[in-house]
Amino acid sequence: MKLLKSHVFWFVVLGILIFVIDEQTSDPLDTIVVDAALERRVAALWASQVQREPTEAEIASLVDDWVTEEIWRRESIRLSLDEEDQIIRRRMIQKMQFIAEQEAELTPTEEELRAYYEANHERYEVASSVSFEQLQFQSRDAASSTLSAGESIANLAQPSMQSRMNARQSPLQVTSTFGLEFARSLNSYDVALNWQGPIQSTFGWHLVKVLEKNPASVTPFLDIRATVLGDYTYESQVQAQADFIEQVRPNYDIVRKEK
C-alpha cells in the first residue's frame, strides 16, 4: 500500500503512539485537560460579568488564564500549602458542619415550635411596668405634712428635674431615673387614687400616685413566632453539630505525646 510507504503516515502514527503512551504513564497532576465543558464554564462566567458572549479570541484568552491559574493551584498543592492554612482548614470545617446540619431535620412542625416556646417561656417575657405621678419635696417632713394638707398638693412641691407623669416604666427605668430605694418602695404600693409616701429617691423625698401596675407577661406565641423560629433553628444547628461529633468521635484515636 502506498500509504504504508509514506513517511508522513509513520510519523503521524508514531506521534500518536508516543502521545498515548505518555498519556497513560505520566503523573496525572501534570495534565491539564481543556475541554468544551471548561470553555463553556469560563465563557458563561465572563458573559455574566460583561453582559455579552465572548468572542473566540476572548475564550482562548480566558482558557489560557484559567490554565495559568490551575498551574498555580497545583504548584501550591505540590508544596502542601493547603495543609497548614487556617482559612482553608476553617472552610472545610464549615462545609462539613453545614453537611451535618443538613442531615438533621431543622424545620420544625408548628407543634414542635409551640412546645419549644412553652419550654423557653422566660426568654419571651416582657418586664412588669408601673405608671405613676410623682412630686418632689425638700425633706421627709415637708412631704408628710403635705400629704395631710390635702388640697392643691402640687403647689407645695419643690421643682423636680424628673417628670411628674411617668407612664409604663419598667423597674429598670424607675431605678435608673430615681434610684433603687425609690423603685423598691414604689413597688410596695398598690394602685390608688390618693397620694402615697413619702419615699426617698436619689434626689430627695417624694409623694407618688400609683395609676397602673402591669405584671410581667409572656409575649403571645403568634406575636413572636419569627423570633422563636430563629432561636429554635439556631439551637437545632448547634445540636446537630454536637450529635455529629458524638457519632464520629469514636472513629478517632487521639494520641497525646509527651513533650
Place this chain on the structure above:
Amino acid sequence: MRLKVVTLLIGLVLGACGSKTEPAQSVNDSGGENSSASPSNNDVASTPSQAAPSRTQQGLLTIPNDIFSALPAKNATRTAFFGDLHVHTTYSLDAFAVGTMATPSDAYRYALGDTIQHPAGFDMTLRVPLDFYAVTDHAMYMGMLFEGADPSTELARIMNLDYMANYNAPENLVPERPAVLGRFVGDVRRMIGDGTLSQDLVHDVIHDAWKDTVAAAEQYNKPGQFTTFVAYEYTAFSNPDRGNLHRNVIFRDADKLPAVPFSSLHSRNPEDLWDWMDSLRDEGIESLAIPHNSNGSGGQMFKLVDWAGNPLDDAYSSQRIRNEPLMEITQIKGTSETHPLLSDNDEWAGFEIMPYYVGAGGNRLSEPSGGYAREALLNGLSFEDQGMKNPFEFGFVGASDTHTAAIGDDESDFYGKLGLADATPQQTGAVPLSAEEGERLLQNRPDSVKEFDAGVYANGDDITFGASGITGVWAEDNTRESIYSAFRRKETFATTGTRIKVRFFGGYDFTDETLTAPDLLETAYSDGVSMGSDLLPNGDRAPRFIVWATQDALSAPLQRLQVVKGWTVDGEPHEQVFDVACSDGLAVDPQSHRCGDNGAQVNLEDCSISADVGAAELKTVWVDPEFDPSVRAFYYSRVLENPTCRWSTWDAINEGYEPRPDFPATIQERAFTSPIWYRPGTG
C-alpha cells in the same frame, strides 16, 4: 368616622397655630413690650414677614398681638428624652465588613431593651432602654456588601464576588478571615467606570436597603413611647486634601422620602448635600444634617473657606445653618468640644481626645484647629462682629457611632464600635497582646504597638476611643414631631453616655427664689430663653442663668456645674470656664472661678468610688461677673460627674492587669448643653 374627621381638623388647626406662634412672639419681643428675651428662630418653616401685622392699610380694627391657646399646651415645661442619632447596621459597608449582621429592626429592638448579638458571638443588652433612636447607615454602598455576599443575587453574579460569598455566615465570623472591603469598593468603582455595573443596579440595591431602613423605622415608631427617625450618614470619606466631612441626615417624617439617599458617590462636596436637602424641602421633605467627628476631619469641618476655597459669605452661612443647626460633640471616636492646644486655660479640655484622622487607623494626626466646637462657635461670633451671618450657630448632640447596631456607652461594659475588629481588650490595647502576637507585631509593624512592663500593647486609634455618648432633648412628648422640633430649637444637650439631665435658661429676672418656687420651669420658660436660643439685650443688665442638673441614678454623683463663656473683642476670640455650683457645700473661689476639691476618689482595684461625696442635684442662678453689655458672647453649660473608671481600666481589671500607664485610668463623665447667644445691638 365623623369623630376622626373632627380630631383631624383640631390637629390641623393646632398644628397651624403651633407653627405661627414663634414668629408672632418674636415680633412681640423685639418690640420690647413683654420681655427682651426671644427664642432663637432658625425654623425654616417660618419667616418673620408672615406674622408682622400691617398697620399701614388703616383697617377698622388693628389685630392685637396677643396669643391664646385653645387648649392648655401639653407638658409645656417639657421632659428630657434620651436617644442616639448615629447607629450603623449590617447595611453599612464597614459594619458588614466587621461582621455585623444586625438589621435596622435589630437596632430598634436593642434600643427598646432587647438583647442582640455582637459579631463575636456575645450578647449585648442596653443598661436602660432609650426613648429615641435613628439608624444611620452609610449611604455610599448602602446594603451593597450585604447583598453582594449573597451568591444568589444579581450583584454577586455581575461583580463575580466569589471572594466574599457568605462572608458573614456564622461559620465565617472568625478573626483570620481575609479582608474584602478595599477590594469590593475598588471593584465597584472600577465596574461603574467601565460600565460593567449599571447605575440602575447600584441604585436598586441601595434603594432596597433604604426601603428596609424606612420600614424598620416605621415599624418601631410608637408615638408617645418610642421614636425612630428615618436617617442615614453622608460620608465624604477620608481624603488627605478634603478631610472627613461626615454628616448624619435626619428626616422629620417618613411619609414622603427620596428614593435613594444622597451620598458621597453623588458628590463629596457637602454644599451639594445642602442643595439637595433644600430641594427636598421645597417638595415638603424636611431634614437636617448633623456633622460629626469634626475632631478627625483634619481641621476641615469648621474651616473658614468653602469647598472652592473662597471665604465664607452670607449665602454659604445661611444655607449651612439652615441645614445644620446641630453638631455631634461627643461619640466613641472622641469628644469634639475643645482641645488642650485650643483651650489652654480649661483643665477639662483634654477629655477623650481622639487625635487621629478618621479612617487612618491611628497613623495620621488630625489638625485640631478647625475641628472643635468651641473654636467654631468663637469664629461664628467673629463673623457677626463683621456684620456677617454666623455659619456656626449650632447646638450640641451626642451619639455613639456604633457599627454593631448597639451603642457602647457603658464604661464597665464597653464593646467597642467595630465588631470583630475591636471585640477584645487585646485588640483595643486595654491589655497586652499575647506574647506571641506582641513579638510578631514588634518585629513586623513596630508602629502599631507600644511596649510596657506588662507586655506589648496594640496602639492604634482604638485605645483613644471613648464609651460615649447620647443625646438629650427637652420635648413635650416622645414623638417625631416634638423631638424634631427640639432639634430645630436646639433645645438639646449631649452626654458622654450617662443620663445626666440638665436645664439651662438665660434671662434677666431670675433670683434664688425662682429656683425653689414650684413654678420654676413655668417662670424659666416665660421670663427667659432655653438652651439653643438667642438672648436679646436688656439695657445694660447682666444676664442671669439658671443652671440645674441631676445625676444619673446608676452612675456617679455630680461634682460641679460650669458655664463656658466665649466672646470676641474686635474680632479677637476669648474664652473662660466658670464653675458655678459645687458639690459638698464647697464654694466657688471668686478669683479662680473654681470649686474647692471635693476629694472624690476611685479605687483602681475594683473601680468603686467614694461614698457620700458629690451631689445628686446641683442648681444655681449665675450672673456673669465679667459681663460687658456691648460684647457679643455665647454661654453653654458643662456638668461634671465625680471621677469613675475609664472603660480601658475596667477591661484591664477584668483581665487581671494594671490600667495602661499612658492613658487616664479615670474620666469624669459630663454633659454639655447647647449654647445661649447674647447679641448686643439687637434689642
